[in-house]
Amino acid sequence: MPQLSTRVQKFTDSVIRRMTRISDEYGAINLSQGFPDFDPPKEILDTLAKVAYEGPHQYPITFGAENFREALARKQAKAIGREIDPETQIVVTCGGTEAMMAAMMTICNPGDKVMVFSPFYENYGADAILSGAEPIYIPLVPPNYDFDLNLVEEGFKQGAKAIIICNPSNPCGKVFSEEELTAIGELVKKYDAFAVTDEVYEHMVYAPNHHTCMASLPGMFEHTITCNSLSKTYSITGWRLGYLIGPEEVIEGAKKVHDFLTVGAAAPLQEAATVGLNFPDSYYEELLETYTEKRQYFLDGLDSVGLKHNVPQGTYFVLVDIQEFLDLPRFAGYTDLEFCEWMIKNVGVAAVPGSSFFKEDVNHLIRLHFARKKETIDEAIKRLGKIKELVKC
Ligand code: GLN
Numbered sequence: 001m002p003q004l005s006t007r008v009q010k011f012t013d014s015v016i017r018r019m020t021r022i023s024d025e026y027g028a029i030n031l032s033q034g035f036p037d038f039d040p041p042k043e044i045l046d047t048l049a050k051v052a053y054e055g056p057h058q059y060p061i062t063f064g065a066e067n068f069r070e071a072l073a074r075k076q077a078k079a080i081g082r083e084i085d086p087e088t089q090i091v092v093t094c095g096g097t098e099a100m101m102a103a104m105m106t107i108c109n110p111g112d113k114v115m116v117f118s119p120f121y122e123n124y125g126a127d128a129i130l131s132g133a134e135p136i137y138i139p140l141v142p143p144n145y146d147f148d149l150n151l152v153e154e155g156f157k158q159g160a161k162a163i164i165i166c167n168p169s170n171p172c173g174k175v176f177s178e179e180e181l182t183a184i185g186e187l188v189k190k191y192d193a194f195a196v197t198d199e200v201y202e203h204m205v206y207a208p209n210h211h212t213c214m215a216s217l218p219g220m221f222e223h224t225i226t227c228n229s230l231s232k233t234y235s236i237t238g239w240r241l242g243y244l245i246g247p248e249e250v251i252e253g254a255k256k257v258h259d260f261l262t263v264g265a266a267a268p269l270q271e272a273a274t275v276g277l278n279f280p281d282s283y284y285e286e287l288l289e290t291y292t293e294k295r296q297y298f299l300d301g302l303d304s305v306g307l308k309h310n311v312p313q314g315t316y317f318v319l320v321d322i323q324e325f326l327d328l329p330r331f332a333g334y335t336d337l338e339f340c341e342w343m344i345k346n347v348g349v350a351a352v353p354g355s356s357f358f359k360e361d362v363n364h365l366i367r368l369h370f371a372r373k374k375e376t377i378d379e380a381i382k383r384l385g386k387i388k389e390l391v392k393c
Helices: 015-026 042-054 066-080 095-107 123-131 149-157 178-190 248-261 267-277 281-304 336-346 374-384
Strands: 090-094 113-118 134-139 162-166 194-198 224-229 241-245 317-321 365-369
Touching: 015 336, 042 267, 066 090, 066 224, 066 241, 066 267, 090 095, 090 248, 095 123, 095 194, 095 224, 095 241, 095 248, 113 123, 113 149, 123 134, 134 149, 149 178, 162 178, 178 194, 241 248, 241 267, 281 317, 281 374, 336 365
Parallel strands: 113 134, 113 162, 162 194, 194 224
Antiparallel strands: 090 241, 224 241, 317 365
16 A cells, blocks of 8 residues: 555544544443534524525535625624625635634645644644644643743744634633733734634633634734634534635635635535524624523532532633542553543543643543533533542442
């Protein structure tokens, strides 16, 4: 067999998505890969049913159907605080995943350095390898996941072309404050670099925190590529609808990358999701209320069974500390991945091993999510409550 590319040998499949497959195999409650187990809004589903008969069913415009882009531009203009031109400043992609990949391929040459905060969403590692970029990791230090701005400046001095900012952050739930983003933004401008933001959890930011778009800060639109998705906001992760917003020159490049990677995101789904993009503000307020309640309910549940955890400022992820279990003789030598596999098989709950998000050697955390119906959370907590009994056996 001829050799495969070196590129493809440098990374593994996604551990997040692998955990879903293992979870399904054992019929566990899947709190690993983040997606809801409840329905998308009825208006979107009703439109989808209509679209099934009325179309469109053929290729959309490669960089996104016109009405979809127009609706996106209207919605995100509010968040970014300036007009967005749907013709020149948006590309619609197959999910936030393609948006990030297209952003990296548009701005990076092989060997370019890109800063990534650690912990990071695991896709960024593969994005860097596939685009030829070399990551410089900037630690986010618990418990508040603060970072040292000097390290960011150091990275730019080493020639970093861009900094990737997941805000709110998957997996640690950090919400970057306006002050932090301003400070990073000043460096981005000073060193004439890019900020690539992943804002897919923009509507899951819990009070008193609030979401700031990097692109909304003074002078930052020209330096920011905002990657986003409809997956979490409208509970349609399987529809794979994402987008990039940025200055014209960057979007021109990203359009070409996207054109040859995937041609376009599904036309009928863009049509049906447009109704969601046109929802009034009350939709996002209710969504946040729902997730605020779920967060409290889930964290109370974890407390009730004595599991130690962080309190996310945003997203629907929680990091749970499993050190007390790993210290037991029966788990001697276990990695966090092996512990997660044990949990799926013996506890019936799937989590993502924390090590897949950290550059540092971190083996004592697992990531769970709470985008679940109340009854699913109840059952998951009941099962998690049995860990302490089970580990004695
Ligand atoms: N963002 C989700 C997570 O971290 C998964 C997204 C995906 O698998 N494409 O679980």
